[in-house]
Structures are given as structure tokens and as C-alpha cells.
Amino acid sequence: MERRWRLLSIGLLVAVFLAVIVLPLLLVLFSGIAGEKGYHFSFFSYILTDSYYKKAIIFTFEQALLSSAVTLLLGLPGAFIFSNYDFKWKAQLMAISTVPFVLPSVLVVLGFIIFFGNTGVVNSTLMDIFNLDAPPLRILYSWRAIVLAHAFYNIPLVFRLVSSVWTQIDDSMIEAARNVGASRFRILKDIELPFIRQGILSCMLLTFIYSFTSFAIVLALGGPQYATIEVSIYNLALFYGTYGLSSALALLQLVFLSVVVWIYMRIHIEKGGQGRKVLLSISSLSPAAKMGVVAYAVMIGAFLFGPMLGVCYASLQRTVLGQTHLTLHWFKEIIAGGGKSFLGASPLEAIFTSFIFALLAMVASVAFGMWVAYMLKGNIRGKSIIGVATMVPLCISTITLSLGYIVLENRISLDVSFWAIVIIHTIISFPFSVRAISASLAKIDEGLIDAARGLGASNLHAFVSIELPLLKGGIIAAAVFSFAISLGELAASFMLYGGRYTTIPIYIYRYIGGYRFGSAAAMGVVLMVVSAASFFIIERMGSKMQF
Amino acid sequence: MGNGDIMKKLLAIPLICVVLLCGCITGDDSSELTIYTYDSFVSDWGPGPMVIPMFEEKHGVKVNIVSMGSSGDMISRAILEKDDPKADILLGINDLQMYRVLEHNILESYKPKEYDMIPAYLIMDEEWRVTPYDYGFMSIIYDSEVIDEPPRSFEDLKDEKWKGKLIVEDPRTSSPGLSFLLWTVAAYGDEFPAYWESIKESLLTVAPSWSTAYYGMFLEGEAPLVVSYSTSPAYHLEFEDTNRYKGVIFEEGGFLQIEGAGIVNGAAHSDLARKFIDFMISEEFQRELPLTQFMMPVNPGVQLPGSFSIVETTDNILPLDRTQLESSLDEWIRLWLSAIGG
Incomplete structure (x- = not known):
């Protein structure tokens, strides 16, 4: 019985996978967009021997490794604080610190420049304090900027994913260790770290893949001397029109990442532990520890909120009569409908549309995420392959996938754009859901x-009354990330919306196209506020839900 | 409540939304002339809201002007619709993208009535598949509050004192970036890679777009020099009342970027489309361009606004055959990449 269901489940999943991912991709290939010259081994040998591509491949690995290491290093203390202590404004802080995850890269670049730039907040403050003539901190326009921007994007992942696992740790285990005289450090090292290993590894994997395929950040903050594989694919396909070579590169990227995911799936995860952690009040800490927490909070707060405040600042800045003023002009302009004249949608309609997409993608992504997480739970055969398959959506470019849907739409002559956007948003957020839910699921004691x-x-009763409450942390994390990914997604939405389903990121993108940087920043602030509020509400509703 | 009810409700929400959204947008199929263009043309602050009603009134027709995002997005859409064109006119094709449009053969020739008043150096296509409507010189814009004496020539830029001072745009992703690269090709010919190698140190970075370079970096004070159009200072003078930002056209000679429009092959309203092209180069249309597009009108009869007195210009125009782009561009980009260390 069990077995039959499992087989059926796998069969169904494979069918869905083939229908929503493989079919559109094949259509792209057949339409001659990707395969006009066919695949030749010569492409591969060319890539692997050409010094430019060799350099790009090595740099891609280097920066992805470094990015995931830095992200973890900066994020883990935060995850520790979030999962062990209770403090004022905790839920709000958690919600706001997830915002970087949805920001369009162009706003991240703007925020980084205002914050870290030559005349930015950090440098001018340092120059004032130490009486310097030149900006001391030169991190932009180098690989350091790329790594920091990736950390900025992915720290929310560590906060949420790791702490959702961490809070599942059984306090009695820690209590027992404390009773036999183990130090706080020993407990952390011997009990807690092994317990949250799955969460940490999941974060590392997601951050690694994300940084591996990152594109806009590398282009803007690194400059052309720092090409990654994804940047090369983009340049080859869109600029040179050499699809053979770019497809070969895309395939190579898929192979590299599959190997990484495969290795990850082979790592054995220890089971055990359940229950809820009792949160301590932050005031129970010793003065020294409190100092440490405050120092970290200030540092990470500046890092995460600084660039976001930079965007807010840009949205309030306007030069009139040669003087730069702070004004609500750009907000007034977006409300007055400066964008409506070319977008055909008011900002409110765009918020509404974004919301609908995000809601649908969230529900679908969490549902699929749970389904697959359960399938991956046991020691089934082909587990690694399924695991690799679930990560494929992160390894293929959204642009290619969207093209597939456009071709499909033309074939069947039906207007399915709305659902195509929902499906693509689901596909790209689904790997996050699987990882978030799996990380929680792995900790449930059979x-x-x-x-x-x-x-x-x-x-059913056992599932609803015992498993579901234990999974809650993972499900909430999955829901927030799916919602966030959909809310911030631009490439697929833009290719498929056909002027009808204008979302907030499309609004921002087109304002920039219309040379309205101030309005774009103002709309960026709208996006940040909408996201933070949504995350807060999802979290609230999720944790209040009783089973 | 059974599960079925919940499912129905869940399905109903998006369906209602779809219906609502569709209802808001459709309903302009009856219009006569369809023009595809880019965002800044039809926005509140663009020329669209001024010139389109003029044309509608003059000919008693309705114009359906559809913005596609950037001009590149517009061209891609038109190529996709090649077999079943929905647009009558593509407005906003620049001289650098023109070969893409021409090679797909999606435009028909039409020589507008008053074509002979357009100066010869602005003619984009000998066969008049694309008719120019505005242009600008490429320029280095500098912040006069940071530097007194800007570089006056390509050669000046090699100087040590400009180390990390210039922001350029990526020619692969930005049209001013591509124009600047072609400017160096026009000035140095086959020697252009060596030139880029010699100014490598002067570059702060290569930004992916003009917006990021100009607004995101230059106006934020990241560096005092940026690649832009000669008309940029007029914008600051007109709307911000400041002459802080000034332009330089290098002594080696100027380089033009030209924008044009064309009639789609197999357009449903080609007669009306021809009338629109005639209208597009008339003074009525052209005089709206300087303060909305911040580009120079191609019609020499148009009186320029006062703020344009700050705009640099030159008679020494460096020639470069734009139709040659298709065959050489890949190679030039490759050489450029290796010159700057990509």
C-alpha cells in the first residue's frame, strides 16, 4: 500500500516536472532558439579550453563559495539570537530583515552606492571622523562588492531557515547537558550545531546556487572583468546571438550545479529531537553577552538596513534650483499616475496584481514543497536524483523558461500568460520551499x-495533530520565501505580462526605462513596505494557526 | 463545507482577478493607427501626450500608442510578430539597433514629403525604411564642482590624474555604452583596443545601463566624469536651474546617435502611417522634442529652447558606417573585452 502510493506519487511528480519544466524547455530548443546549430562537442571543448571561459568558470565557483561562506558567517549569529531569545519588535525585525530578498537588483546597486560608495554614508562618515581626504573604503566595483551584495540578498535565508530548525531543538537535551556541567560553548558545539546542520547546509546550498547563477549584481557591481558563467550565457545569447555556445554553457552550468546538489544529497543527516525551544528573554544575558549581541545587531543592522535606507533616501531626493531637497515629490508623482500613462495601471493596481501572483505562487509552492519533502524523507531509491531534480529550477535561467511558455502559448493559441507567470513563480520558489520544509521534516522523530x-x-489525525505543528516553522519559512520570490520577480513577469499584469517590479523597471529614477526609488520603497508588511502578516497568521 | 467548495472558491479568486484585469485593459481595438514605442516617449513627461492628440485632431483618427518598455524590447516584440504585424509604426529605433530591424525585413520604404530639409549626416537608411526624428552627440559629462578643467580629448583621458574618475556603460547592455565604444572605433580605427588598454586605469567601472551610470553613480558623486549625451546638461539647466553639469565633445571629432521611426511591412493602415511619418518631421512635432526627449530635433527650422545654449556641438563629425555593424560588432566587443581585462 505504502509503496504503491509512493510510486504513484513519484510518477505524478515526474509528470508535473516534465509538463511545466521540460516541455517548455524542449519547445525553446525545437523552435530553433537554442539549437540552431545543434550541440557539438566542439562547443564544450572550446569552452573548457578558451582562457576567457575558463576564467569565468573559476571565478563563478570562487565567488559562489566565498559568498555562501560570508553569508553564513554574518547570518548565523542572527539566527542564533532569533531562535534563542525573545525581545521587543522581534517579529517586525524579522519581517524587515527579509526585505533584501525581494529587492530588484537595480535598487540594491543604488542602495549599495549610497551606502558604501565613494561619497556614500560609510565613507563620508569615516572621512569626517578621521579627517581623511580620500574615501578609505573601496569595496565597490570589485569582487568584494559582489560577495557583499550576495550576502545582503541571502542573509534573510540564514535568519529564517536556520532559526526555523533551531527552535525545534529539544530543551531537555540542552538542560541535561547543562546539568552535567557543560559550558554554553560546549552545548552549542556538541548539541546545537549538529542539530541545525541540515538548516545550515540548506542555506549554504541555496546561497551557493543563487550566487553561482547571479547575474545583474555581477554586471553592475563587478564590471566586465568579473564575468560569471551566467553573465557569459546572457551576453552570448542576447548580444552575440550565438545560441549554440550559450546553450552549451547553460548545460555545463546545469551539470556543475547538479553535481553540487548531488553531493549535498549524499550527506547523511542525523535524526532526533522535537518539541519547542523555550525562548529566553534577552535581558537574562550577562552584560558581556549583551554587549556582544548589541555590537552584532548594530553591525548587521547597518549592513542590511543601510542600503535599504539608501533607496529611501533616493526616493526623497530632488534637485531644484541647483539645490538638493528632501521632498515627497516622487511619491506624489507615482500616486498622480505618472506611470499610468505608459503602463496602463496605477500603482495600486500593480500592488494588487503583485499580491495575487505572490499569493497563488505561495500556496502552490508550499503545497508542492510539502509533497516533495515527504517523498524525500525516507531512504528511497533515487533520492539523490529527485533531490537534484528539485533544484533544477534554480539552475536554469528564468528567461529561457519564459521563452518556452511564450512558444507554448503561440502553439496552442490560448492566452495563458496569467497562469504561466504563476507557474514560473511557483517553479522558481519551489526549491526554497522543499529545502525549508525538508530541513524541519528531517528533525521529526518517526x-x-x-x-x-x-x-x-x-x-490523517497523526499528521494534523503531531506532524503539522512540528513542521510549522519550515512551512512558514517556505511561505514567506515563496511570497517574497514572486513579489520581487521581474524577468518572467516582464516577458509574459503583455502589458496587462503590471507588477511592482515591472513598474520600477519601466520607470527607470522612462528615466525616472526618483519615481523608481519611490516605487522601490512601496515594494519594501508591501513586502515587510506581508511577511509580518504571513508569519503572524502562521504562528497563530492552531491545529 | 466539502472540499469541492473550497476548491471552487480558490479557483474563483484568480479567475475574478483575471476578468477584472482584462476588463481594465482591453477595449482599444477599434483605434486606427497603432504605434509601438518605448516608455519615455509616452510617459507624462515625454512628447507623446503633446504630439499624439495633435495628429489625431489633424486627421480625425484615433491613435493607439503602445509602449513596450525599452526600444530593444519594442524591436524584439516587432520581430516576434513579423508574420502577423499588429503595429503600423515602430517609433524609437536608434541607429545602432537599426541593422537588427533591417535584417528581419520588417519595415517598408517611405521617403517623407519634406525629406530634403533633413541634413545629409542624419539620414539613417538610404532606402528610407527608417526616418530620423532626433539625434544627439555623444559626450563626456563632468561635474564642474569637482573638476575645473575636464579632459578635452581622447588622449587627455590617458592622464594619470583621471585614475578611477570615468564611468562608462557596458556596450553589450547599454546604447550610450555602445555609442561610446563606436566613438573610439571611429576615432582610432583598428587601434581602438590599444586605446582602451591605455585608459583602463581611468575607468571607475563599466555600468550595465545609462540609468545606473548617470543617476545611480555620477549624480551620487561616485566619479566626476560619465559617458552620456551632449544634451544632458540642458536637462539640469531647464529643470534644476543649475549649470553644474557640463559636457565635452572630444577634439578628435563628434559621434552621433540618431533615433528614427519606420512603417511596418504589411501594416493595416499604411496610408495613415505615411501621414504620421510626414507629421513626425514637421515643425509642430519637432519643436516638442528638445524639452521632452532632451535630444536635438532633425528639422533645422526648429528654434531651440534657452537651456540648449549649454549643449556642446561640433561640425567635425566622425564617420562610421552603421550598416557595417552587423558584421563587425561581435569582433569589436570581443576586442574591447580583452582590452579592458575581461
Whole structure:
């Protein structure tokens, strides 16, 4: 019985995978967009021997590794604080610190320049304090800027994913260790770190893949001397029109990443532990520890909120009569409908549309995420392959996938753009959902559920009353990320919306196209506020939900 | 409540939204002339809201002006619709993208009535598949509050004192970036890679777009020199009342970027489209361009606004065959990349 269901489940999943991912991709290939010259091994040998591409491949690995290491280093203390202590404004802080995840790269670049730039906040402050003539901090326009921007994007992932696992740790285990005289450090090292390993590895994997395929950030903050594989694919396909070579590169990227995911899937995760951690009040800390927490909070707060405040500043800045003033002019302009004349949608309509897409993608992504997480739970055969397949959406470019849907739409002569956008948003957020839910699921003790069944609980009852509450942290994290990814997504939405479903990122993109940087920044602020509010509400509703 | 009800409700929400959204947008199929263009043309602050009603009134027709995002987005859309064209006119094709449009053969020739008043150096296509409507010189814009004496020539830029002072745009992703690269090709010929190698140190960075370079970096004070159009200072003078930002056209000679429009092959309203092209180069249309597009009108009869007195210009125009772009561009970009260390 079990087995049959499992087989059916796998069959269905494969069918969905083929239908929504493989079919559109094949259509792109057949339409001659990607395969006009066919695949030749010569492309591969060319890439692997050409010094330019060799350099790009090496740099891609280097910066992705460094980015995920820096992200973890900066994010883990925060995850520790979020999952161990209770403090004022905690939920609000958590919501705001997830915002970087949705910001369009052009606004991240702007925020970084205003904050870290030559005349930016950090440099001018340092120059004032130390009486310097030249900006001391030169991190922009180098690989350091790329790594920092990737950390900026991905730290929210560490905060949420790791702390969702961390709060599942059984306090009695820690209590027992403390009773036998273990130091706080020993407990952290011997009990907690092994426990949250799955969460940490998931974050590393997602950050690694994200940085590996990152594109706009590398172009803007690094400059052309720092090409990655993704940047080369983009340049080859869109600029040179040499699809053979770019497809070969895309395929190579897919292979590299599949190997990485495969290795990750082979790592054995220890089971055990369940329950909820009792949160301590932050005031219970020793003065020295409190100092440490405050120092970290200031540092990470400046890093995460600084660039965001930079965008806010840009939205309030306007030069009139040769003087730069702070004004609400740009906000007035977006409300008055300066964008409506070419977008055909008011800002409010754009917020509404974004919301609908995000809501649908969130529901679908969490549902699929749970389904697949359950399938991956046991030691089933082909687990690594399924695991790799679930990460494929992160490894293929959204642009290619969107092209597939456009071709499909033309083939069947039906207007399916709306659903195509929902499906693509679901596809790209789905890997995050799987990882977030899997990380929580791995920690559930099977014995507990068996015990419940032994006591006469039905499968459904055992699931709803025991498993679901334990999974809550993972599900909330998955929901927030799916919502966030959809809210910030631009490439697929822009290719498929056909002037009808204008979202907030499309608004921002087109304001910039219309040379309205101030209005674009103002709309960016709208995006930040809408996202933070949504994350807060999702989190609230999720944690209030009783089973 | 059964599960079915919940499902129905869940399905109903998006369906209602779709219906609502569609309802808001459709309903302009009856219009006669369809023009595809880019965002800044039709925005409140662009020329669209002024010139389109003029044309509608003059000919008693309705114009359906559709903005596609950037001009590149517009061209891609037109190529996709090649077999079943929905637009009558493509407005906003610049001279650097023109070969893409021409090679797909999606435009028909039309020589507008008053074509002979357009100066010869602005003619984009000998066959008049694309008719120019505005142009600008490429220029280095500098912040006069930071530097007194800007570089006056390409050679000046090699000087040590400009180290990390110039922001350029990526020719692969930005049209001013491409124009600047072609400017160096026009000035140095086959020697242009060596030139780029010699100014490598002067570059702060290569930005992916003009917006990022100009607004995101230059106006934020990241560096005092940026590649832009000669008309940029007029914008600051007109709307911000400041002459802080000034332009330089290098002594080696100027380089033009020209924008034009064309009639789509197989357009449903080609007669009306021809009338629009005639109208486009008339003074009525042309005089709106300086303060909305911040480009120079191609019609020499147009009186320029006062703020344009700050705009640099030159008679020494460096020639470069734009139709040659298709065959050489890939190679030039490759050489450029390796010159700057990509």
C-alpha cells in the first residue's frame, strides 16, 4: 500500500516536472532558439579550453563559495539570537530583515552606492571622523562588492531557515547537558550545531546556487572583468546571438550545479529531537553577552538596513534650483499616475496584481514543497536524483523558461500568460520551499508518530495533530520565501505580462526605462513596505494557526 | 463545507482577478493607427501626450500608442510578430539597433514629403525604411564642482590624474555604452583596443545601463566624469536651474546617435502611417522634442529652447558606417573585452 502510493506519487511528480519544466524547455530548443546549430562537442571543448571561459568558470565557483561562506558567517549569529531569545519588535525585525530578498537588483546597486560608495554614508562618515581626504573604503566595483551584495540578498535565508530548525531543538537535551556541567560553548558545539546542520547546509546550498547563477549584481557591481558563467550565457545569447555556445554553457552550468546538489544529497543527516525551544528573554544575558549581541545587531543592522535606507533616501531626493531637497515629490508623482500613462495601471493596481501572483505562487509552492519533502524523507531509491531534480529550477535561467511558455502559448493559441507567470513563480520558489520544509521534516522523530498511531490515531489525525505543528516553522519559512520570490520577480513577469499584469517590479523597471529614477526609488520603497508588511502578516497568521 | 467548495472558491479568486484585469485593459481595438514605442516617449513627461492628440485632431483618427518598455524590447516584440504585424509604426529605433530591424525585413520604404530639409549626416537608411526624428552627440559629462578643467580629448583621458574618475556603460547592455565604444572605433580605427588598454586605469567601472551610470553613480558623486549625451546638461539647466553639469565633445571629432521611426511591412493602415511619418518631421512635432526627449530635433527650422545654449556641438563629425555593424560588432566587443581585462 505504502509503496504503491509512493510510486504513484513519484510518477505524478515526474509528470508535473516534465509538463511545466521540460516541455517548455524542449519547445525553446525545437523552435530553433537554442539549437540552431545543434550541440557539438566542439562547443564544450572550446569552452573548457578558451582562457576567457575558463576564467569565468573559476571565478563563478570562487565567488559562489566565498559568498555562501560570508553569508553564513554574518547570518548565523542572527539566527542564533532569533531562535534563542525573545525581545521587543522581534517579529517586525524579522519581517524587515527579509526585505533584501525581494529587492530588484537595480535598487540594491543604488542602495549599495549610497551606502558604501565613494561619497556614500560609510565613507563620508569615516572621512569626517578621521579627517581623511580620500574615501578609505573601496569595496565597490570589485569582487568584494559582489560577495557583499550576495550576502545582503541571502542573509534573510540564514535568519529564517536556520532559526526555523533551531527552535525545534529539544530543551531537555540542552538542560541535561547543562546539568552535567557543560559550558554554553560546549552545548552549542556538541548539541546545537549538529542539530541545525541540515538548516545550515540548506542555506549554504541555496546561497551557493543563487550566487553561482547571479547575474545583474555581477554586471553592475563587478564590471566586465568579473564575468560569471551566467553573465557569459546572457551576453552570448542576447548580444552575440550565438545560441549554440550559450546553450552549451547553460548545460555545463546545469551539470556543475547538479553535481553540487548531488553531493549535498549524499550527506547523511542525523535524526532526533522535537518539541519547542523555550525562548529566553534577552535581558537574562550577562552584560558581556549583551554587549556582544548589541555590537552584532548594530553591525548587521547597518549592513542590511543601510542600503535599504539608501533607496529611501533616493526616493526623497530632488534637485531644484541647483539645490538638493528632501521632498515627497516622487511619491506624489507615482500616486498622480505618472506611470499610468505608459503602463496602463496605477500603482495600486500593480500592488494588487503583485499580491495575487505572490499569493497563488505561495500556496502552490508550499503545497508542492510539502509533497516533495515527504517523498524525500525516507531512504528511497533515487533520492539523490529527485533531490537534484528539485533544484533544477534554480539552475536554469528564468528567461529561457519564459521563452518556452511564450512558444507554448503561440502553439496552442490560448492566452495563458496569467497562469504561466504563476507557474514560473511557483517553479522558481519551489526549491526554497522543499529545502525549508525538508530541513524541519528531517528533525521529526518517526517514533513519535508511530507512537500516536499505536495509540489509535489515524494517519490523517497523526499528521494534523503531531506532524503539522512540528513542521510549522519550515512551512512558514517556505511561505514567506515563496511570497517574497514572486513579489520581487521581474524577468518572467516582464516577458509574459503583455502589458496587462503590471507588477511592482515591472513598474520600477519601466520607470527607470522612462528615466525616472526618483519615481523608481519611490516605487522601490512601496515594494519594501508591501513586502515587510506581508511577511509580518504571513508569519503572524502562521504562528497563530492552531491545529 | 466539502472540499469541492473550497476548491471552487480558490479557483474563483484568480479567475475574478483575471476578468477584472482584462476588463481594465482591453477595449482599444477599434483605434486606427497603432504605434509601438518605448516608455519615455509616452510617459507624462515625454512628447507623446503633446504630439499624439495633435495628429489625431489633424486627421480625425484615433491613435493607439503602445509602449513596450525599452526600444530593444519594442524591436524584439516587432520581430516576434513579423508574420502577423499588429503595429503600423515602430517609433524609437536608434541607429545602432537599426541593422537588427533591417535584417528581419520588417519595415517598408517611405521617403517623407519634406525629406530634403533633413541634413545629409542624419539620414539613417538610404532606402528610407527608417526616418530620423532626433539625434544627439555623444559626450563626456563632468561635474564642474569637482573638476575645473575636464579632459578635452581622447588622449587627455590617458592622464594619470583621471585614475578611477570615468564611468562608462557596458556596450553589450547599454546604447550610450555602445555609442561610446563606436566613438573610439571611429576615432582610432583598428587601434581602438590599444586605446582602451591605455585608459583602463581611468575607468571607475563599466555600468550595465545609462540609468545606473548617470543617476545611480555620477549624480551620487561616485566619479566626476560619465559617458552620456551632449544634451544632458540642458536637462539640469531647464529643470534644476543649475549649470553644474557640463559636457565635452572630444577634439578628435563628434559621434552621433540618431533615433528614427519606420512603417511596418504589411501594416493595416499604411496610408495613415505615411501621414504620421510626414507629421513626425514637421515643425509642430519637432519643436516638442528638445524639452521632452532632451535630444536635438532633425528639422533645422526648429528654434531651440534657452537651456540648449549649454549643449556642446561640433561640425567635425566622425564617420562610421552603421550598416557595417552587423558584421563587425561581435569582433569589436570581443576586442574591447580583452582590452579592458575581461
